[in-house]
Each structure stands twice: as C-alpha cells, then as structure tokens.
Amino acid sequence: MKIGIVGLGLIGGSLGLDLCDQGFSIFGVSRQEKTCRKAEKIGAVNRADVRLSLLVEVAVEIIFICTPIDKIVSTIEELKTLDLNPETLITDVGSVKSFVVRECSKLWPNFVGGHPMAGTEKKGIEAAQKGLFAGATYILTPDSKNSAEAVDKLSNIAELLGSTVSICSPQIHDRAVAWISHLPVIVSASLIDACLHEHDSEVLRLAQQLASSGFRDTSRVGGGNPELGVMMARYNRQELLRSLAQYRQSLDRLIEQIEQEDWRKLEENLKQTQGVRHQFLA
Ligand code: NAP
Secondary structure (H helix, E strand, O other): OEEEEEOOOHHHHHHHHHHHHOOOEEEEEOOOHHHHHHHHHHOOOOEEEOOOHHHHHOOOOEEEEOOOHHHHHHHHHHHHHOOOOOOOEEEEOOOOOHHHHHHHHHHOOOEEEEEEOOOOOOOOHHHOOOOOOOOOEEEEEOOOOOOHHHHHHHHHHHHHOOOEEEEOOHHHHHHHHHHHHHHHHHHHHHHHHHHOOOOOHHHHHHHHHHOOHHHHHHHOHHHOOHHHHHHHHHHOHHHHHHHHHHHHHHHHHHHHHHHOOOHHHHHHHHHHHHHHHHHHOO
16 A cells, blocks of 8 residues: 655654555655655655655555644645545644644545654654554544544554554543643643752752753653644643643642641642552553
C-alpha cells in the first residue's frame, strides 16, 4: 500500500521509519528540501518532495498529516486544489481534535482524526526514532460520516506500530488530554520559570548544580518544543483554561495548609495523591 506523510518531523519521521519497516511504500512531503533529503537518507520514506502534488502523482491510498496543528487545515485545502482522489483516506496526528476534526471533515468527508499518545521533547527529522509508538495508545476520533472500513484501516496500521487503539469523540479527547498532557506542559514550564525568579545568583547557581532526577522528571515537558506548547494552548484553549483554573485552586489549597501549618491536612492530601498516582500510569 502507498502511504503519504506530510510533515517529516519527530512524529512524521518516526511514523515513516516504522511504516517503511512494515513494507509500505512511503511518500513524504515536507516544507524544506533538506528535511526531505534527510528523511530519504535515514529510511523514513522511499521518496520525499517539497511539493504536495507528489502524493497525487503516485496516488497514495492514505495520507497522515503530521505538520504543526495550524497547518493541518491548509494542507487539506491545498490537496483539494490538486484534485486528490476523493477516495483517499486522510488522517492527522495533531494533539488537539475538536477544532481539527470540525474543520477537516467539512473539507474532506473521508477524514478521520487521530492522535498517537507518544512523543519526546525534541523536534524535527533528527529526532525521529523507530518504535516510538510501540506500547502507546493511538486515539482515533471518527464521526458518523466515516465508514467502518476507514476506521479499521487506520486501526490496523496503528496496531502494526505496536499501539493500542482507543476510540472517542474529539470533545472527550480534548478534555482528557488537557488534564494529562496540556496542563502538565504549562505547570512544568511555570516551575522552570518560578525557579528563575531566585534573585540571589549564588543560590540559583547552586540550585542548578543540585537539580537531579526530581527536577528532571517535573521539568521535562516544560522544556519541550515551544511551538507545540503554543499550538496546544491556542487550539485547546477552553479545556486548558478549565484545567488550569482547577490547578490554581488545588495549589491555593496546598499553600493555605502550609501557611496555616496544617500538617495533618497536608499529609492527608499527599497520601491521597500518592495513592492515586498509579491510576494515571497503569
Ligand atoms: P516537528 O518535529 O516540529 O515536526 C513538524 C514538521 O512539519 C517540521 O519538521 C516541518 O518540516 C514540517 N512542516 C511544517 N509546516 C509544514 C507544511 N506547511 N507542509 C509540510 N511540512 C511542514 O513536530 P512534531 O512534534 O512532529 O509534531 C507534529 C504533529 O504531531 C503536531 O500536530 C503535534 O500536535 C502532533 N503530536 C506531537 C507529539 C509530540 O510529543 N511531539 C505527540 C503527538 C502528536 P521541515 O523540517 O521541512 O520544516
């Protein structure tokens, strides 16, 4: 089967590496010539080009759009002007689904939203790696217009990548990922930012020297790709604000307990969070 990938970065490149290994013919499109050459060199694609028309010329059956979120809709608009075969199944990997699915399915009825829950804090084709999706959940957010065949096709590919498929509505997806993905990015970024407000340079230097596994774990997602963080906030604004408002309340409650030296309440809270953490990381 011929598969197209638009946007050969961390996710698109990683997808290409695994799908090439599975024996699919992969045709990539990326913005920069040098990215296309690199993708060919590392074996993430059989052939790549900066022209989207490549995918029409070789008649791919499925297209994965792996660009930043704000380029997904315009990619489909351009594909339409190129007379792409209407049977072509288009999907995306964007971290936000309500906006993407609403806009893309208006343009392309055979569009199924997707989101592999895998990634790293790095970006670009240099960060692409084999096996990135193995053991991860791959979310699909089909709507009533999508055929069962289209959903099955994508589910089968996700399973070949070693992922477990989960199906939900775009709205439920956005609300859930706000809690476990988008909120942590902002919380983690604000942790790094808060530390930088230490105005005694000797203390700051020592803190930087002493930072180890605890700081590495809690600051990892705040030190990731800024473009991705802005896209999450911009396109999942309402759900992110909802989770941040709750986070502010939770933080205020903990601050109050410490101010009031209410160690019993604080311990109760920390016991509760210790007890439920595994429920998020099963
Ligand atoms: P990335 O590493 O920055 O890759 C995106 C690539 O898209 C860039 O390398 C760029 O290629 C290319 N690009 C940009 N505009 C383009 C356009 N108009 N046409 C064609 N190619 C274009 O970002 P990423 O982390 O792979 O994220 C890509 C998508 O995956 C996003 O929608 C994101 O929400 C989603 N996602 C990310 C993660 C994660 O943890 N990173 C996880 C799950 C899903 P050039 O090098 O050619 O400029």
